[in-house]
Amino acid sequence: MTHHDLQEAVKRYLSGQATDADLRLFEEWFRITEHGTDRLPAAHRAAVEARLLPRLSAIAGTAAARTGKKALHRISRYWVRVAALVVGLMATAVTGYYFRSRLLDFIDPVKQQTMAAGMYETKQLILPDSTIVILNAGASISYPDHFRDDKRQLTLQGEAFFAVAPLAGKPFIVQTSTVAVQVLGTSFLVNDGPASAGVSVSVLTGKVRVNKAHQQLGILTPGKQLLLDKGTGIATLRNADLALAAAWTNNLFAFHETPLKEVFSNIQRRFQVQIITTEGITDKLFTGTFSNKDSLDDILLALELSTGVHVKKIGHKTIDIR
Template sequence: MEHPVDKILIKKFINNNCTPEEIARIRLFLEEPGADQVFEEILNEQWETGNPDTPADEAQMQYWQNKFQQKVAEIRPPSQRKFKLLKYAAVWTGLLIVGGLGWYLSRKGDKPAPMAMLTSSTGTGKLLKVQLPDSTIVYLNASSSLQYPETFTGDRRTVALRGEAFFDVKPDERHPFFVATDKLHVQVLGTSFNIRSYQDDADIAVTVATGKVGVTVPGSANTAATILLPDHELTYARYSGKVEVSTVNAADTKAWEQGAFIFNYETLENITKRLSRWYGVTFVCNNDKLLQKRFKLKLRNENLKNVMAALSSAGDGFQYQFKDKQVIIK
């Protein structure tokens, strides 16, 4: 079915170039039951620009999100504004992470003031403590990165995470704190929680230590947030989109912060990925059945030989050997 709007009309709408007739078309479009899904599809298209490989930064994307929401509020009846704006905000937050909308940012005279973006990152076997501009403390695990503005502005505090981090968020009811990963968005006011979101892991995990956390999946048909309380963990399967919530010991989840490994019936496949990020080695195992076996083990981040000796003797055990920068599991 042909829709009354397209991306050209949306661009005109945000830039105050629409005729009254075009405004009426957009108003009609926003009243359609499936408008949020169609709008998301339009925004996720490749927006043509002179340099399509250069994504917009977070501050610029936040500026356009706010501008769009203001425009929608102007033409929507007050009783209907809040619900719809929450839906479209999720779409824009997703675009904030993957980039896009560079077309807008090239227009003269309509750019926001540039905001300095900072990135903190860790390499193999390294941990890092980061203090954000609002005094929130973030502990980055190995092979992770965190992007955040030099100064938080606007009505929300937003950061982007790749990898794993433990957050101790400074309470501020007027400015909720958002963490965006490539698949999930986490919102809090003041709490502590762990996020594990490595792109080579099959699952993403959000674990709450204190307070309350809301987790949403952008683009999902079910836009309601899943609310997590202390010692609750949400896992999201990257490939199937399945969401599960379970009860865990949050202290175990953040044990890496204290220099320890705690494997609570984790598969050998997941364990080797964690060890690879810490020790900078590659694990090779052609036995798929063995990779899916689960192990329960707690140990300090000692040298790799001691770790492998303990791991290989747990459960039914397995054989292994070191070869250059590889650990070959048999």
């Protein structure tokens, strides 16, 4: 009996197509695992059974209705034992971690939740493990309604702050379109927007590892920042201005000797406008801090006074800066 044989037998059973050979395979599994060790605690096992049994019962009933009386007799006789099989597959070491995880995902998939911050707001949420997340304007996050197995993984688009709840042996992984950031318990910021030229990871507390595909880009300690250029693939590690990096979590957006190209990108995202400019202008540097209460006109005036650019509005959604 191989893991593949058992998985295929469960699939056939749940579709109402189990054979006598499949049922004998289940019996063999029960004999093998009857005295198995390394099981889940009784309370955890009971919770899993309570969640799985109604689901398997419903599946069995559907299969019976589709396949007729003969299938009904077979399913009514064995479906509870198949439920026990599924719980056993998850709980024991005999099948191995990988197979248990894959089979449980098939039988009892984890629901994914999605949350997004609007263009003019930040949004805070608490994950199932008590990790605190603050999404910057326009950012979105997708995460499971409960974390399974030995890791906590989610996906992020845009910029977010994380205060990760420490859980020994359960690393916390933030996957963006470019990099994966892994921690055990810390607070950090990730910025990887779809239109951004680079990725930044800044660490406030703890330790963070940043990977791209299978390559480790760096290990960051408090006060450090990793910058990755998406165009060249070059990663740079430097000291972080944490007050500057985290300003948006206090409803501020701050710049320090920042190229106007990046400033314009922030303005466009925040106010949903289009900025037309020239390449020479975008290389100029700007230093300043604005609150979410500052109007677009206030910000444009500050840019004119501090950098010498000329701003001209074209309609309601287009701005020409020379």
